[in-house]
Amino acid sequence: MKATAPVTPTVLKKSCSQCNLFELCLPLGIKDSDILRLDELVAVQRKIKRQQPLYRTGNPFEAIYAIRTGSFKSDILLEDGREQVTGFHMTGEILGLDGISTGLYSCNAIALEDSEVCVISYMKLEELARAIEGLQHQFHKVMSSEIVSDHSMMMLLGSMHANERLAAFLLNLSQRFTARGFSPTEFHLRMTREEIGSYLGLKLETVSRAFSFFQKEGLISVQQKHIRILDSDRLKKLIQHQASVR
Amino acid sequence: MKATAPVTPTVLKKSCSQCNLFELCLPLGIKDSDILRLDELVAVQRKIKRQQPLYRTGNPFEAIYAIRTGSFKSDILLEDGREQVTGFHMTGEILGLDGISTGLYSCNAIALEDSEVCVISYMKLEELARAIEGLQHQFHKVMSSEIVSDHSMMMLLGSMHANERLAAFLLNLSQRFTARGFSPTEFHLRMTREEIGSYLGLKLETVSRAFSFFQKEGLISVQQKHIRILDSDRLKKLIQHQASVR
DNA sequence: CGCGAGTTTGAAATTCTTCAAGATCGGTGG
DNA sequence: CCACCGATCTTGAAGAATTTCAAACTCGCG
Numbered sequence: 001m002k003a004t005a006p007v008t009p010t011v012l013k014k015s016c017s018q019c020n021l022f023e024l025c026l027p028l029g030i031k032d033s034d035i036l037r038l039d040e041l042v043a044v045q046r047k048i049k050r051q052q053p054l055y056r057t058g059n060p061f062e063a064i065y066a067i068r069t070g071s072f073k074s075d076i077l078l079e080d081g082r083e084q085v086t087g088f089h090m091t092g093e094i095l096g097l098d099g100i101s102t103g104l105y106s107c108n109a110i111a112l113e114d115s116e117v118c119v120i121s122y123m124k125l126e127e128l129a130r131a132i133e134g135l136q137h138q139f140h141k142v143m144s145s146e147i148v149s150d151h152s153m154m155m156l157l158g159s160m161h162a163n164e165r166l167a168a169f170l171l172n173l174s175q176r177f178t179a180r181g182f183s184p185t186e187f188h189l190r191m192t193r194e195e196i197g198s199y200l201g202l203k204l205e206t207v208s209r210a211f212s213f214f215q216k217e218g219l220i221s222v223q224q225k226h227i228r229i230l231d232s233d234r235l236k237k238l239i240q241h242q243a244s245v246r
Numbered sequence: 247m248k249a250t251a252p253v254t255p256t257v258l259k260k261s262c263s264q265c266n267l268f269e270l271c272l273p274l275g276i277k278d279s280d281i282l283r284l285d286e287l288v289a290v291q292r293k294i295k296r297q298q299p300l301y302r303t304g305n306p307f308e309a310i311y312a313i314r315t316g317s318f319k320s321d322i323l324l325e326d327g328r329e330q331v332t333g334f335h336m337t338g339e340i341l342g343l344d345g346i347s348t349g350l351y352s353c354n355a356i357a358l359e360d361s362e363v364c365v366i367s368y369m370k371l372e373e374l375a376r377a378i379e380g381l382q383h384q385f386h387k388v389m390s391s392e393i394v395s396d397h398s399m400m401m402l403l404g405s406m407h408a409n410e411r412l413a414a415f416l417l418n419l420s421q422r423f424t425a426r427g428f429s430p431t432e433f434h435l436r437m438t439r440e441e442i443g444s445y446l447g448l449k450l451e452t453v454s455r456a457f458s459f460f461q462k463e464g465l466i467s468v469q470q471k472h473i474r475i476l477d478s479d480r481l482k483k484l485i486q487h488q489a490s491v492r
Numbered sequence: 493c494g495c496g497a498g499t500t501t502g503a504a505a506t507t508c509t510t511c512a513a514g515a516t517c518g519g520t521g522g
Numbered sequence: 523c524c525a526c527c528g529a530t531c532t533t534g535a536a537g538a539a540t541t542t543c544a545a546a547c548t549c550g551c552g
Contacts, residue, residue, distance in 0.1 A: 076398070076401050078405075080486055083405075084397075084404045084405050086397045086400050097389075097393055098393050098397065099390070101387050101390035101393070101394050126382060126386070129376075130375075130376045130379070130382060131376075133372070136372060136375070137372065140346050140372070140389070141346055143343075143386070143389040143390070144344060144346035144347035144389070146393050147347070147392050147396065150393065150396035150397065151322060151330075151344065151353060151396065152322070154332050154396065154399055154400065155322050155328075155330040157400060157403035157404050158403050158444065159324075159328045159329075161539080192499090194498085198404065199404070201403060201404035201405065203540075203541055204498090204499080205499090205541075205542085206541075208499060208500055208501080209500085209501080212500070212501080224548080240324070407507080407508095438530065438531090439532095440530085449509055449510080450530090450531080451509075451532080452507095452508060452509075454531060454533080455508095455532080455533080457531095458532070470531075495551090495552085496549100496550100497549095497550095498547105498550105499547075499548075499549095500545100500547070501545085502545085502546100503543090504541105504542080504543080505540105505543090506540085506541070506542080507538105507540080507541085509538070510538085512534085513532105513533085514531105515531080515533090516529105516531070516532085517529085517530080518527105518530100519527090519528095519529105520526085521525095521526090522524090522525085
C-alpha cells in the first residue's frame with residue numbers, strides 16, 4: 001500500500017507538532033497553542049513487523065493507534081474459519097476505535113508491511129479532549145468518518161457487482177494515496193488478492209478475473225501488485241452505471 | 247419493529263432523568279448528580295410520521311437524535327437508483343452520528359412507524375461532554391458500538407449465505423428486543439421484505455424464500471410480519487456452521 | 493535452478509437473481 | 523358487511539453472476 005512515486009520521509013519525529021501527517025491525523029484543526037500539549041499523548045511509538053498483529057480480538061483496550069509509517073488490515077475471524085477483512089489502513093489513519101465499545105478490541109489489526117504507530121493512551125485522550133475543544137471535535141470527526149466509510153462499504157457489499165466493487169476499491173485507494181502526496185494513478189498493493197477478495201466479499205479468483213477484465217478493457221494496467229490507472233473516468237462510470245442488480 | 251408482548255408506556259417524559267430508556271441510551275453510566283444536567287440537552291422532542299424523514303442526505307448537521315418511541319431505517323441512495331439500507335434503529339438508539347464527519351448527514355433516516363425522537367444539540371453535547379466525564383465516555387461508546395456493529399454487518403454481507411444472513415438478522419433483532427424488555431421469540435417486523443433484502447444485500451424474493459425455508463424447517467413461524475422464533479439454537483448453528491463459501 | 497507463495501485462467505457447479513404469475517392482507521367504499 | 527384494490531408477499535422456472543475445482547503460470551528468493 002506504499003505508492004511508487006514520492007519517497008516517504010523516514011525521519012523519526014516523536015511529536016505531533018513536528019509530524020508531517022498532521023493534516024491527516026488527530027491533530028487536524030487544533031490551534032497551534034494547543035498542539036504542543038498533544039505531544040504528551042503520543043509519547044510512545046511502536047514498531048510492528050510485517051504480518052504481525054498490532055492487537056488481536058479480545059485484547060484489552062487501552063490505546064488507539066495512529067499509523068506513522070506502513071499499513072495495516074483489520075479483520076474478523078469466525079469460528080468456522082471464515083475471515084472478513086473489515087478495512088485497509090494507511091498512514092495518518094486511526095486504529096483501535098472498535099475497542100472503546102466493550103473495552104476489548106473486536107477485531108485483529110495486522111501489519112501489511114513493517115510499520116510504525118503512535119500509541120495514544122485512550123485515558124489521556126479523553127482527558128485532553130475535555131480540555132481541548134479542537135481535539136475533542138477532531139476525534140469525533142475521526143470516529144464519524146469511520147462510520148460513514150463503513151456505510152459506503154455496506155453499500156458496496158450489498159449492492160454492487162464484482163467489477164464495480166473492484167473499481168470502487170481502486171478509486172478509493174487512489175484517492176487516499178493522493179491525499180498523502182502520492183501518485184493517484186500508480187501504486188503498489190500491499191495486500192494479496194485473497195485479502196482484497198475478503199474485503200470486497202469476493203473470492204480471490206473473482207478479484208483476479210476483474211483485474212484481467214479491467215486490463216483487457218484498457219482501464220488499468222496490472223503487473224502483480226503494481227497498478228496503474230489508465231482511465232479513471234471510465235472506472236468511475238463503471239461504478240455508477242451498471243444496471244441495478246443484486 | 248414493535249414487539250407484541252409488553253406494552254410500551256406512551257407517557258411523554260421530557261427529561262433523561264425520568265426516561266425509561268435510560269439504560270439503553272446516552273445517559274447510561276452517568277452519575278445521578280450529573281443526570282439532571284442532561285435535561286437541558288434534550289429540551290426538544292420531535293414527532294415523525296411513518297415514512298417521513300428525520301433527516302436526509304446532505305442536510306446540514308446540527309443534532310443527533312435519540313429514539314424515544316418507534317423505529318427508523320437509514321439508507322443511502324445511489325444516482326442510478328440503487329438503495330442500500332444501512333441500518334434499522336429502535337428505541338434508545340442514537341441517529342445522526344454520520345453527520346459529524348462532514349457537517350452534513352450522509353444518509354437518510356426514515357421513520358418506519360410514527361415515532362418520536364429527542365433532539366440533542368451536537369454543540370451542547372460537546373460542551374457537556376467536556377464537563378461530564380461519564381457522558382463523554384458513554385458518547386464514545388455509542389459511536390464505537392456503531393463501528394463494531396457496522397463491521398459485523400460487513401462480515402455478514404461479505405461472507406454469509408442468504409439463509410445465514412436472515413438468521414443473523416432475526417437473532418440480532420431478537421436480542422435487541424430482549425434488551426428492551428420485549429419477547430425474544432415473538433415480534434412484529436416494521437420493515438418490508440424489500441427493505442430487509444436491501445439491508446442484507448439480497449433481493450426481496452430471496453428473503454421471502456429464506457423465510458419460507460426456515461418455516462418449513464420448523465425454525466420459525468412466519469405470518470407476514472409476525473415472526474415467532476421456534477428454535478433459536480438451530481438458528482444460531484445455521485450461522486456458524488454452513489461451509490465457507492463466496 | 494528450482495521451490496513455494498501468490499496469481500491467472502478455464503470449465504463445471506451453485507447460488508442468487510430475474511421474470512412472471514398468483515396469493516394474501518389491510519383498508520376503502522359501496 | 524362485503525367486494526375490491528393496491529401494496530406486499532410467495533412461489534416457480536429460467537437465466538446470470540459468482541464460486542468451486544483444477545491446472546498451469548509467474549515471480550522473488552534461497
